[in-house]
Amino acid sequence: MKKRLEKLQTWMKENDIEVSFVTSSENVFYLSGYYTDPHERLLALVVFKEEEPLLVCPEMEVLNARGSGWEHEIMGFSDIDNPWEMVKQAISKRVKEVSKAAIEKEHLNVERYELLSSLLPKAAFISAEEKLRTLRMIKDAKELKIIEEACALADYAVEFGVSEIKEGKTELDVLNAVEYALKKKGVTEMSFATMVLTGANAASPHGNPGETKIKKGDLVLFDLGVVVDRYCSDITRTVAYGDIHDKQKEIYDTVLKAQLAAVEASKPGVTAADVDLTARRIIAEAGYGEYFPHRLGHGLGISVHEYPSLTETNQLVLEEGMVYTIEPGIYVPNVAGVRIEDDVYVTNDGVKVLTKFPKELQIIK
Numbered sequence: 230m231k232k233r234l235e236k237l238q239t240w241m242k243e244n245d246i247e248v249s250f251v252t253s254s255e256n257v258f259y260l261s262g263y264y265t266d267p268h269e270r271l272l273a274l275v276v277f278k279e280e281e282p283l284l285v286c287p288e289m290e291v292l293n294a295r296g297s298g299w300e301h302e303i304m305g306f307s308d309i310d311n312p313w314e315m316v317k318q319a320i321s322k323r324v325k326e327v328s329k330a331a332i333e334k335e336h337l338n339v340e341r342y343e344l345l346s347s348l349l350p351k352a353a354f355i356s357a358e359e360k361l362r363t364l365r366m367i368k369d370a371k372e373l374k375i376i377e378e379a380c381a382l383a384d385y386a387v388e389f390g391v392s393e394i395k396e397g398k399t400e401l402d403v404l405n406a407v408e409y410a411l412k413k414k415g416v417t418e419m420s421f422a423t424m425v426l427t428g429a430n431a432a433s434p435h436g437n438p439g440e441t442k443i444k445k446g447d448l449v450l451f452d453l454g455v456v457v458d459r460y461c462s463d464i465t466r467t468v469a470y471g472d473i474h475d476k477q478k479e480i481y482d483t484v485l486k487a488q489l490a491a492v493e494a495s496k497p498g499v500t501a502a503d504v505d506l507t508a509r510r511i512i513a514e515a516g517y518g519e520y521f522p523h524r525l526g527h528g529l530g531i532s533v534h535e536y537p538s539l540t541e542t543n544q545l546v547l548e549e550g551m552v553y554t555i556e557p558g559i560y561v562p563n564v565a566g567v568r569i570e571d572d573v574y575v576t577n578d579g580v581k582v583l584t585k586f587p588k589e590l591q592i593i594k
Contacts, residue, residue, distance in 0.1 A: 246331050248276065251361070252337055255532050272285065280323040290305070313348060320349070329352060329354075363536075377583055380584045383463070386407050387586045388586060403425045404425040407423065424438055425438050426438060446472065448469055448470075448473065464584045465569060467481065469592045469593065480567050484568065491557065492571065497549050499547055500544050500546055505524060505525040517559045
């Protein structure tokens with residue numbers, strides 16, 4: 230955490246920023262090692278160019294914050310305190326006058342922005358997001374190890390889910406069995422709401438699992454992720470329950486070809502757009518371009534969606550240490566919905582695929 234804070238402080242010095250006011254749970258965790266969901270209460274990490282940083286949290290969480298390993302000052306407040314006045318006093322002790330402050334503009338709501346503005350009336354506010362995204366985009370060895378653990382559990386979840394497919398079971402039957410199996414392995418949180426979608430429902434990229442029953446000839450799509458030590462995994466696999474018709478098979482084979490090609494294209498020095506277009510061209514050439522409506526993938530880490538974003542217009546150059554998903558899909562209403570997704574880590578000459586569950590079409594009898 231010390232090195233992460235130092236990198237942020239170096240950026241602050243280079244840009245004459247006296248204070249950074251970090252408020253999202255994810256970025257507070259990244260810089261401090263402490264994670265909490267404060268609900269409506271204030272959570273903030275106040276970072277200065279030179280002076281000691283300050284963690285602001287509810288009084289009832291101070292012991293947990295200290296136990297996380299945070300060695301600097303913690304300012305706890307009760308439900309009858311005014312934490313903003315306390316923050317003002319703490320800043321004034323460290324900085325005589327703030328002329329420039331960095332904030333998370335996408336996270337700080339208008340009410341809190343106005344409160345902070347009143348505390349720092351002479352400050353110009355700039356965005357801290359781009360710098361924090363850049364820092365989080367490159368994973369170190371410890372982060373990679375944790376993500377690999379999360380991916381192994383995601384593989385297990387899909388394997389278990391496939392074993393639960395039976396005629397007449399509903400999407401929710403299978404979903405609940407998967408999450409219960411994970412809880413027995415100690416998993417307390419999923420990366421996002423688990424999806425098990427069958428038949429026509431699988432043709433909705435963000436469908437909602439329900440009481441639809443699985444039947445022979447259906448494709449069944451699993452999209453899920455597991456949180457380990459605050460880091461996420463994200464996997465999608467599509468399997469067939471019984472024999473499927475030729476058009477379904479053609480769609481599956483096209484998605485698999487596109488996914489494998491995008492994995493192969495991923496390496497340092499190429500752009501995010503290069504990788505997206507590698508998959509998109511294959512799908513378009515097969516006649517399904519209009520049925521691939523989303524980006525190829527997204528960064529993965531403390532948040533299930535973070536930088537980089539793999540779109541056909543993103544000219545960001547890939548670097549060693551990035552972790553992202555590769556998840557092309559084709560969704561043809563009333564015909565088939567197929568998505569295949571891996572989590573990958575960029576190495577010095579390619580990528581390491583972190584999700585291992587087989588991608589070749591599996592036909593469950």
